[in-house]
Amino acid sequence: MSAELALTFRPDTHLTEVMRLRVQSLQQRGQRGQDGERLLGPNEAVYRLDFPGQALGFSRWSAGPVQAGRLSITATSQLWTPDLTNLMTRQLLEPVGVFWRAPGDSGDAPVRCYEADAHELGERIAESARVRKVMYFLFAFADGCGPQAVDCSITFTVDR
Numbered sequence: 001m002s003a004e005l006a007l008t009f010r011p012d013t014h015l016t017e018v019m020r021l022r023v024q025s026l027q028q029r030g031q032r033g034q035d036g037e038r039l040l041g042p043n044e045a046v047y048r049l050d051f052p053g054q055a056l057g058f059s060r061w062s063a064g065p066v067q068a069g070r071l072s073i074t075a076t077s078q079l080w081t082p083d084l085t086n087l088m089t090r091q092l093l094e095p096v097g098v099f100w101r102a103p104g105d106s107g108d109a110p111v112r113c114y115e116a117d118a119h120e121l122g123e124r125i126a127e128s129a130r131v132r133k134v135m136y137f138l139f140a141f142a143d144g145c146g147p148q149a150v151d152c153s154i155t156f157t158v159d160r
Contacts, residue, residue: 004059008153009047009073009137015082016046022086038087040138045147046082047073047137049154051129056156058122063152064099064111069145071152073097074138075121078128082136092138097121100143126156 019040026033033039040046065071075093095117101109128135141147 002057002157002159004155005052005056005158006062006153006155007049007051009049009063009139011147012046012048012136015048015136016040018082019046019087034086034088036088036090038089038092038138040087041140043142044138044140047139047152049125049135049137051133051135053158054130055159056126056129057159058119058126059155059157061097061099061113061118061122061154063097063118063150063154064113065101065145065149066107066151067145067149068101068103068105068143069149070098070100070142071145071150072140072142073099073121073152074140075125075128076136076138078132078135080136093121093124095120100145122154125154129156 023039063071063073074096076087077091077093080087080091097113097118099111099113101111125135139150
């Protein structure tokens with residue numbers, strides 16, 4: 001028998017602040033990041049997903065802006081340990097999940113996305129849950145979307 005489990009992406013304000021301070025420190029010294037380092041952009045934030053168990057199968061997304069705008073979700077690999085290393089581009093997983101609402105969309109219109117990419121990203125997250133308790137994501141906000149205007153969760157099936 002399978003049950004469903006919906007997990008909400010939570011902002012990791014501490015990690016976002018640490019990554020912003022890294023960018024600020026480099027700018028103040030007139031330096032660049034390491035070769036291949038992925039620096040946090042001004043329109044980005046770090047979010048996390050905590051897994052209560054490892055036997056998860058991807059079911060569906062409930063993600064995107066609640067108003068007009070665009071949200072891009074990039075997952076990080078299990079090789080990134082944020083407390084020990086800087087984020088490198090090779091630690092970002094493909095594909096990126098892109099969700100959006102057009103300016104003319106009504107409030108009850110479904111959020112649009114690139115379905116194949118969103119599904120593949122969901123499957124990769126479920127695979128990662130088998131070996132991880134927490135996973136980190138970069139949320140990029142564009143076209144009028146911001147953290148306060150995003151509702152994002154992912155639903156898994158749980159085998160019992």
